[in-house]
Amino acid sequence: MFSLARNAVRPSRVARAARAFAAPSIVASLHTLPDLPYGYNALEPFISEEIMTLHHKKHHQTYVNGLNATEEAYAKGPSVKEQIALQAALKFNGGGHINHSLFWKNLAPANAGGGNLSDGPLKSAIENDFGSVEEFKAAFNAKTAAIQGSGWGWLGYNSTTKKLEIVTTLTRILFYVSHTPIIGVDIWEHAFYLQYKNVKPDYLNAIWNVINFKEAEKRLVEVQ
Numbered sequence: 001m002f003s004l005a006r007n008a009v010r011p012s013r014v015a016r017a018a019r020a021f022a023a024p025s026i027v028a029s030l031h032t033l034p035d036l037p038y039g040y041n042a043l044e045p046f047i048s049e050e051i052m053t054l055h056h057k058k059h060h061q062t063y064v065n066g067l068n069a070t071e072e073a074y075a076k077g078p079s080v081k082e083q084i085a086l087q088a089a090l091k092f093n094g095g096g097h098i099n100h101s102l103f104w105k106n107l108a109p110a111n112a113g114g115g116n117l118s119d120g121p122l123k124s125a126i127e128n129d130f131g132s133v134e135e136f137k138a139a140f141n142a143k144t145a146a147i148q149g150s151g152w153g154w155l156g157y158n159s160t161t162k163k164l165e166i167v168t169t170l171t172r173i174l175f176y177v178s179h180t181p182i183i184g185v186d187i188w189e190h191a192f193y194l195q196y197k198n199v200k201p202d203y204l205n206a207i208w209n210v211i212n213f214k215e216a217e218k219r220l221v222e223v224q
């Protein structure tokens with residue numbers, strides 16, 4: 001997959017021209033794994049070093065590789081049937097790459113502001129829309145824990161209703177058309193099982209200690 005991806009950013013002039021003519025809608029590009037903004041052990045004891053290392057280096061890297069390979073396949077000018085077949089891979093790997101890139105940034109070590117929600121626009125909006133921060137966390141955890149199988153729990157901003165809303169998505173299906181993601185929590189087993197086994201509520205209770213509310217507030221202010 002890497003060689004495919006590398007070729008994708010160094011095409012010959014002829015290949016580039018052919019590619020632009022054959023498949024102008026999606027241009028192959030090399031996506032890369034973003035660095036974590038903190039150390040692998042920085043979220044302990046709430047999320048273990050082992051989980052963070054595997055989650056970032058293995059799982060997220062796999063989505064990046066898959067996305068690059070999918071875009072490379074698109075760039076070869078597939079038939080309509082082939083393009084339709086590629087959409088599942090694009091959604092799975094592209095969604096995985098986007099979601100995890102957001103996820104790393106919406107976490108922060110507890111000794112570097114993680115878990116701290118100061119007075120400001122985000123706290124006010126949460127209190128307006130959910131009653132209190134504690135009621136919001138309880139509602140978020142209940143809805144996210146209820147996902148059957150793999151998925152994500154989100155605090156999203158609905159630009160139509162102008163409200164913060166809790167949304168869950170299955171697998172990689174994105175909700176970005178209807179909402180702007182403010183906080184996302186990965187509830188795939190790879191995100192918690194090594195530490196919390198099958199007890200999703202313990203993972204969900206713990207993760208609030210390392211949520212980067214400053215980043216969440218920045219996302220909210222940008223979209224409001």
Ligand SMILES: [Fe+2]
Nearest residue numbers: 059186188191
């Ligand atoms: Fe994940």
